[in-house]
Amino acid sequence: MPLSRTASLLSLYPHITSRDRLLLQLLDDHQVLTTGQVHRMLFSARRTCQLRLAELAALGLVERFRFSRDGGGSQPWHWVLGHNGHRFQAAAHGRPEPTPRSSNQTVQRLSANPHLAHRVLTNEFFVRLAEHTRRHGNARLERWWSEQITHKQFRTVTADGHGVWTDTGVTVGFFLETDTGSEALGSRVVAKLHKYGELIRGGGARYPVLFWLGSEQREEHLHRLLRGQHTAVPVATATHSTDPASRVWLPREATSRVSLAELPSDHGQAVAANPNYDDGVLLL
Incomplete structure (x- = not known):
């Protein structure tokens, strides 16, 4: 069951592995990664990667978006920090606590950026x-x-x-x-x-x-x-x-x-x- 967007960060800790922390840091540093990129860096099996990303999304640690392809079909899922991911990284680096609005704006601006x-x-x-x-x-x-x-x-x-x-x-x-x-x-x-x-x-x-x-x-x-x-x-x-x-x-x-x-x-x-x-x- 997804945790509240305003739940205590402490309640997330039992769900976060060392690999998850590395992924959150990667997304903090580099803003966006596709499913395939996350898989090739951090996982052996693509299905395991997909399932874990879905679990992190349910925790509000990551979010995803994708666009349609010209000519049909869809682009791969693009993964970014979710609100709880932004909160976790802010706490880890001594930055101010982000609001749900600021986290949402960050995702929207990144996804619509012409240089994506x-x-x-x-x-x-x-x-x-x-x-x-x-x-x-x-x-x-x-x-x-x-x-x-x-x-x-x-x-x-x-x-x-x-x-x-x-x-x-x-x-x-x-x-x-x-x-x-x-x-x-x-x-x-x-x-x-x-x-x-x-x-x-x-x-x-x-x-x-x-x-x-x-x-x-x-x-x-x-x-x-x-x-x-x-x-x-x-x-x-x-x-x-x-x-x-x-x-x-x-x-x-x-x-x-x-x-x-x-x-x-x-x-x-x-x-x-x-x-x-x-x-x-x-x-x-």
Whole structure:
């Protein structure tokens, strides 16, 4: 039986597992995940995942929505924090208690956001890395930061996300730029690389900037643009159809693809010296 939306949080505790807490933190950090993404990160069986999500929804910890597909059918369920999920995360992080109205507004604004598909696709990149770690014990997603946390920490850059990845003892940081094909690559790339260059010149992190593109045609076009840019920013590209943990990354001016762990990476002096540098929460 669903608990009241205003029930004491203490009454929820016997129902919340450590895996549930990780899911709530993921949704707090990254706002939305599909059923398939939750399954691939946290569950072995899809049916078990579906049943558990339904139970968490009955507790008011999560909510779901989905839209119809053009041409028929429906998109997958998209999961977000429910009101009790917002309350739990607020208590866990010392934030003010949300009201039912504010929680409802948060869900409505997120679900109607025209950039929702871009956010889900960006999360998909990191979900694939997390999924890879479940099959390969020598790999670990050390850090997964959202656009908001990345901008807060690095200030000058507006990447779609930032991560730190370890594979077979090699650790690299990276910035992610997710391309949905809706923007002109030329003006966007020039502006982005300028900001990353400023970060490097200021002693900040020299991480590779990963452009994750929707097609091979977009990737070829981007490399033609990069040949005309003089920059110290390391850049690599791959397409959405690939496993980002594999040898799919084509560095600028390279002829062969490499793995994520083979890309150049330097944390920089400013990061190490910054007393406000926060290593984040999620580590899979």
